[in-house]
Amino acid sequence: MTDTGIEIKNLSFGYTKERLFSNLDLTLESGNIYGLLGKNGAGKTSLLKLICGLRFPEAGSCSVLGWQPQYRPAGLLEDIYFLPEEFYAPAISAELYRQIYAPFYPRFSPDTFQEYLREFELKGGKKLSEFSYGQKKKFLLAFGLATRCRLLLLDEPTNGLDIPSKSQFRKLLARAGEEDRIILISTHQVRDMENLIDPIIILDEGAIIFQQPMYEVTRCLHVELEQVQPSGDGVLYTDKTLGGYVVVRKNISGEETQADLETLFNTVIANRDRIGELFAPAGMKASAGGTASGAAAKEDA
Amino acid sequence: MEARLVNLSDTISVRRLGRLLRRDFSVGYKSVFIAMAAVGGFVILVSVLSALGRELGPIHFQLYFPLLFIGGFIVTSMIFKEVHLNGQSVFYLTLPGSSLEKFLSKLLVISLGYAFGSLFFYTAVSSAAEGINRVIFGYGHSFFNPFQRDILLAVAAYVVTQAVFLVGSVYFRKLAFIKTSLYLVLFGIVLTIVVAVVGWIIFHDFAVGSHIRLEPYMEELGRSGEMEAVLRPMAEKFLKIAKVLFWGAGAPVCWIISYLRLRETEV
Secondary structure (H helix, E strand, O other): OOOOOEEEEEEEEOOOOOOOEEEEEEEEOOOEEEEEEEOOOOOHHHHHHHHOOOOOOOEEEEEEOOEOHHHOOHHHHOOEEEEOOOOOOOOOEHHHHHHHHHHHOOOOOHHHHHHHHHHOOOOOOOEHHHOOHHHHHHHHHHHHHHOOOOEEEEEOOOOOOOHHHHHHHHHHHHHHOOOOOEEEEEOOOHHHHOOOOEOEEEEEOOEEEEEEOHHHHHHHEEEEEEOOOOOOOOEEEEEEEOOEEEEEEEOOOOOOOOOOHHHHHHHHHHOHHHHHHHHHHHHHHOOOOOOOOOHHHHHHO | OOOOOOOHHHHOOHHHHHHHHHHHHHHHHHHHHHHHHHHHHHHHHHHHHHHHOOOOOOHHHHHHHHHHHHHHHHHHHHOOHHHHOOOHHHHHHOOOOOHHHHHHHHHHHHHHHHHHHHHHHHHHHHHHHHHHHHHHOOOOOOOOOOOOHHHHHHHHHHHHHHHHHHHHHHHOOOOHHHHHHHHHHHHHHHHHHHHHHHHHHHHHHHEEOOEEOOHHHHHHHHHHOHHHHHHHHHHHHHHHHHHHHHHHHHHHHHHHHHHHHHHOOOO
């Protein structure tokens, strides 16, 4: 257990008698922008809420930056910024918002905040209620980044952002990644997160079935566009696309190919067992992005 | 490695409490001013109209009580509204501040803040109303005296009784005022039934039909001197205990329940 990362051990949690998470293990280390992917109802938002103390585990332990989040201690909350999908922006001016809320965050940087507002083309004197949905979201993102919290939790951050804003968001977030900071992004919009999130965590049926840095994905998987639909044991995943078939195989040639996140996600979901076997040795070696874990991953290995 | 322990500075800090109070005021002051304008207007209008009709009773005494109690209970019922609203609840609960600080900031605003705020506000508004009456009619109602014993006693009673509505505010997602009031009525009915049943069991020997007739027994007790020697001290003791429970225990128990509920809130 460290006071710089997140460590979840044997965590069980559920909304009904049927548990959403059972013996969930997850370790996240600082200095990474993690992407949390999963189908609807996989438990992504619940996991984020457990991490920031909005939900309490039924069993097991959850340590966030050395704290137990279910007590919601002020010391931890000063170091967490959570932007949920359904967010709240009070009907006050952006400047007043900064004056009221910035003092809550000891490391808040007014200069960084102004810089981010400029980049998002937002006016500080305007009332938040006069902003569009996307503008409000950009404002809260700018504020969250300026808090310089060590843990940034973003739930579907690019939903509602226009195309230029998505690009600005990627740039800002890439810059915001610091050595002592963990950014955890839960998203369905994998195309928006391409080349930003790394390592990738995939949550399915209440378990972490995949947690790998992108260099391990490149090392283990070979992705190619082929004209004819292939078959055979070596094929992990195929998908018909414009101009042929995207084919994912085990990388035996050592050639580096780039798997997009959507293809990776579909490959992992379609081959839970085989992906587990394929990445098991690599997962042990991989340390940069945390350790591969989760009940299902353990079973697969 | 053990998880970091939550120490006193993580639980309570005057600085963070001040920030929470400032935030509550900055976000909610407009609604407060609108409510004050509406109540102020109403008080002046009623005061002027009753002076016009030469009904010069203790009007401000009568008007202040509903403002203090009914108004206060309604506002108290809404004080934790943001804990129950989507989006706002996440925002509020993740705001850097311990559950104790969040609870105390709301408690201060709604108990002492509302009680003394309403006292100050009503004194000002009623003085203005009486000033207007005297300018227009040359006479008016007696001025509202905020230091009157009954008024100060009412303020203290408000601080104690509003704690029940504070519990309702944390517990109920919607219609907290109505639900808390209904629960109180229900509690009153249950208490009445319990007292009636216990009374019936104890005094059923004195039953005449469906009524208990204690008069002959009381007369006998009075004659024998037991009424003064035994019953009166016992009744006084009960009254004392009830007073201690009301003034000393009721509110703190409700505050503890509210705080624990806030701490255990999941969204």
